[in-house]
Amino acid sequence: MIFKKSTYNLILASIFALLLSACAQQSAKIDSQIQGDVYTGTDTVEYLADGVPDRVFFATNESVLTTASRDTLRKQAAWLRKNSNINVVLEGHADERGTREYNLALGERRANAAKDYLMTYGISENRISVISYGKERPVDSGSNPLSWSKNRRSVTVKAN
């Protein structure tokens, strides 16, 4: 029974997954730069070094790091380990669709999510400082979902 049930679930799940990927492909055609509310493009991204992107992006109201963000931060950690004389500032930002004060707190929470991840990859806390700009410093001034997704970010900036 149990086996049967789990097989059934598996079949259901795979059908569901197929449907989902079909949907994803369709929306990918419409807009390849946002996935699940998180910006995945490279328009605004700058590089700390060759192959080391400077920023990670977040979903609306979220501070959870995506798989891609964790990948970026591991590259940053590796680069920071190699360049032990460099300190960084993590600048946390929110999009313009929130109240100013909450967004300041949200930007701080996002930058700290990035900081925590860098620290788990061996970067000392005293090399990292954090600042939140809330919604005050958008990188893209448009009022549309793509612009907002670029603005929900934590940017790693060299401090020295």
Next chain:
Amino acid sequence: MRKIKLAILLLIIIFPLKASALIEVDITRGNLNPLPIAVSALYSDQETSEALKKEIKIDKIGDEISSVIENNLKATGLFNPLEKKAFLQKPDVAHLKPRFEDWSLIKAQALITGKVEFRDDRVRVEFRLWDVLAAREMLALAFTTTPNNWRRIGHIISDKIYERLTGEKGYFDTRIIYVSEEGPKTKRVKKLAIMDQDGFNTKYLTLGNELVLTPRFNPTNQMVTYLSYFKNLPRVYLLDIETGIQEVVGDFPGMTFAPRFSPDGKKIIMSFAKDGNSDIYTMNLENRIVERITNHPSIDTSPSYSPDGKFITFNSDRSGYQQIYVMKSDGSKVKRISFGNGLYGTPVWSPRGDLIAFTKLHKGKFYIGVMRTDGTGERLLTENYYQEAPSWSPNGRVLIFYRETKSNSDGEGFSAKLWSIDLTGYNERQVITETDASDPSWSSLLSN
């Protein structure tokens, strides 16, 4: 837009036999039939006119003061100042003894007359408020001040008239502190600015070298607390408006933000963000003692005291999303009060104590609304693409807030402006500022 459909009749209660207020204006409901009022130019003799023209370069001071009063009364939506062209009586004669038949002929129900004199380097302004239908004087007062202060006299007179006719304190002799904004969205330059409630006498308090946000007055209107990114360290500051002296509030190892004064002016309440968590703290300005008020791994921000100082309303996402909470001022008895659909932020306790104004975000729209302090009776006053951060007029009848417009992908079309709306949901109007503006905070009455 959802507005409360209340009766829109103007109530003019007339008790012909009583000596008390004959004309009354009900300000508790939206008003589509404002009271017709004649504001006669204030009279001044030739000597006064010439002296003031020399002194402050104003030609017809009486006309100017009467238009300050006219504009104030008109902006309430409760009064309809009549065209001066229709007035039959000269200002000086009317001030001595109005011919009520003439004023009633042009449908004025109330009349304001007055006189300006210049003596010993000071301006003396007297005014009278008349009930036209009852043919009697309702109020007569005189004020003396320095010539440069003439606009304030107009505001004080407006407050006296408003109070006499509505039974509540006015809000005209007040100022607004706000953030002046210029430049492209990605590199916005922000300065603290202060102006009279009617948009005149704008002064800039910072130069724009660093980002400044969310200024708020202390109860006596001499100090301002705000957030500054001076030296790229976002911290709460205290500014003395007269001396221009600024200081950081407290010594926190991280960002402090969302400051407000306690109702007695002795403390600043604010958020302190550390390691991804924002909690609410107070600092006593006399003994510098810092107290932690909330201790929760969620974002706690936008605190605002009740007028008696016993409670604090604040914004927290401890439920998963931004909601409004109320607690005792020591941080105990935390209770969520917002339960409607959507996100709630920026709660501000009304100066009357009975309501909390807020910003609500629901289905991509922003609302300014009010609810009772237990969360019941939620009422949305205005809906827009983006608006937030309401601040109360000192009499608790009007809210001022800021509104942003949508921009295209090049950032064009963006603007930030101040707006006000009555608690009734009526009388929405833009508050004109020299530049783009945001984060308005209304002072208390400057004189009483």
